[in-house]
Amino acid sequence: MLIVVLIGFLLSALLLFTGNFFKEKKLSTLLTILPLGILIYLLSFGKKIAQGEVIYLHYEWIPAFDVSLNLRLDGLSFLFGLLISGIGTLVFLYTSSYLKGHHFIDRFYSYLSMFMAAMLGLVLSDNLITIFIFWELTSITSFFLIGFNNESESCRRSALVALGVTGFGGFFLLAAAVLVGASTGTYALSEVLSNPEALQSSNYFSLICIFIALAAFTKSAQFPFHFWLPGAMQAPTPVSTYLHSATMVKAGVYLLFRFYPAFEGADLWHNLLIVFGAITMIYSAYHIIFRIDLKSILAYSTIAALGILVFLIGLGTKMAITAAAVFIVVHALYKASLFLIVGIVDHETGTRDITKLSGLRQKLMPIFIIGIIAAAVSGGIPPTLGFIGKELIYESTFHFSRSVVFLTILAVFTKILLFYAGFVVGVKPFTGSLPTSLHKVHMPDYKMFIPPAIMVSLGLFFGVFPSFIENFISKPVTQISGFTDVEHLKIWHGFSEILVFSMVTILIGTIMYLTLKPNYKLKGFISKLEVISPLQLMNDLNQGFEKISGWWTNLFQNGYLRHYVATCVLFMVTSIGYVVVFNFNLDLADQAFHQLTFHEVAIIVIMLGAVIFTVVTRSRLAAVVAMGIVGFSFSLIFLFYGAPDLAMTQFSVDTLTVILFVLVLYKLPKYLKLTKNVLRLEHGILSLTFGTLISMIILMVLQQPVQKEASEYYGDNAYLLAKGKNVVNVILVDFRGIDTLIEVSVLTVASLGVFGLIKLRIRSRDKK
């Protein structure tokens, strides 16, 4: 099982080296074997899953943090795993023709297989932390895939927006995971979910609830986080098909499904999902009317469909959960095929503008047939699987406990617009008369129309024989919700209100399709409203943030070294000054002033003299030498107080520092007085305050009882354990040898830095 998760990453790493080979030999079709293999491998578990078995696999990873690579294959993982690998197979095949001869096709496959691996990891993980890791990996791979055309600025921008929004949600997932771990004591998801009481009695329950919902909302493009998805449509069509309609955006739905047992019955949870799901589906369904670009229409219809899914999980009844599970499959089948059809149209004609496309049936007859079936599945026309899905959705709203009429109207409204969207994309480009500009269009490679054909055939087949898919649908529902059985899937429910709703949907949808023509006027109308859209708000927020951080940075980073030093010192003075001044009680009588010897006083006088000389002198060299005197005096003090090692080090360091200063100063122009007197006064006061403060701290430290455990240990054991008599050196090379090792490494890096910086400057000047 682990291989299923890892093989995608392996392939993507392998493509780094073998990419050119695949590219030159045009063998990228071969890569389809990977998802196909995973699909077949997963299907081999089909029988066990159908019997209700759950397969667990345990791999230790970081046991200290309760993070393990626990994999669990149950009904829900199985359903998602089949979708991921199945649609993955078709998309891999499709891509090999869609991006034939593309310069970066190897890179594309590398990202794609990495994404697939991350997605499989996500649905198979049974540990909250690994779920988070895979969750983020899907966001990151999605970022690379959206920005695949990295030369286009809008692509890069969309990729960043998508990463920002989904990454934002990722934070909440991590927060939720940590809270769950803190309140239940385990990160193992199956343990958490098998004992929902522990979670529900937690103080953090509402927070966890909200965080999980937020994570799912950002990933599944729910209002008000939906705006990244239309932007993500800048990616090549296979990506839109795979990530942004069939799998990745469903990760949020998966999460909601997965956590259903934990939150079931909590009002907050149900209300959150119902409200946001409903707003999303209405908001984006209504947006469909105003779109011209085929992919844009599909993007909004995808958001609407995701809204429906969230809404259904929010309803939470047996019917609603079954409806959601069916709709996941239905949506994946029809939306992916519609996307692939748009990809074919785009590939062959070079445009996705619906107002410019018509009459393509004369050239692309097979695609037209696929498009009709896809639209039928999408619109829920019997006898497709879409019809069953739609009936279930209406059943669940109509038989809900409250606001039946309102909820049903919402569902019908959304489904009508989804019907419309399906037909606009799947049928409209093919009807009417063929414009002369499109006369040269020809059929694409079989690799491009086989995948959507397979998908729509499945949509039709499962509609006629729902028993084939019932097991895949019923197991996740029963295992998750604890209901013992699910509604029997069937195409004919008899005459009821539900059938009326279906008929109304199809009727109004057809009327809309026939009367409403997408045009630029409608698009212009919606563009005016963009000012208050969440995307615009986020952009404004970003700009504001940039402005504020620019102002803030300029405030502190003005490029003057003295300014930086002054800022640091001022910060320290204000932050520690308060504590020091109020806790400072020094008994001067205690200080053994009478024990001062002559040489100590002499050193202090020399140091003071040197400091004053440094400040008042007008010669740089003299100032440096005076500073050196201070340093040498210090080493004398170290010597007096029994630290010869320290004294020697201080002495050598000071010698070298003075030399270094002289070397640098030698090249500088004459000492000039550049600063104003006021500033000098300010800095003088600041330095004096800082010095006083440090002295006070040292005096305070001296009054504390000395902790001698460490020094005694080192003193006692230096010879016994480390066979050395010089304790300082023994600490350096033995007891704390690792520190020293790191320090010398840092020293090396620092001097390489100096070398690099200065040599670089010299070289660039030599070039000029």
Next chain:
Amino acid sequence: MQTTILKAASNFLLPVLLLFSIFILLRGHYLPGGGFIGGLIASSAFVLDAFANGLVYTKSMLRFHPGFLMPLGLTFSFLAAISPFFVGKPLMHALWMKGHIPVIGKLGTPLIFDIGVYLVVIGAALTIIFTISESR
């Protein structure tokens, strides 16, 4: 700054200071001293020579760029740190040779480690000082 007196003195001082730095390095385990101080003394010796005879002379005398001493020293220290692994002991565990060598005293991985520190310090200090003095 090239005076005859300094030149003459530095010709004697360089070897003496270098010997002294090695002496300080070796005695570090028992008496004040060690790789760090030794390295600083050795670098001062070279800097003094550069002052007296000019940087070009000192560099040509060194034959190789002092920067190469840094990776060399790091290798010494690192090998000393990981050598206990080969006898199944944890990182940085000190290994000592049996017996006593005159002048140096006991020979063991801490000494090799300290030699590494010594070399890194010389390399780093000289690289910085030489680079800065070369820049114009």
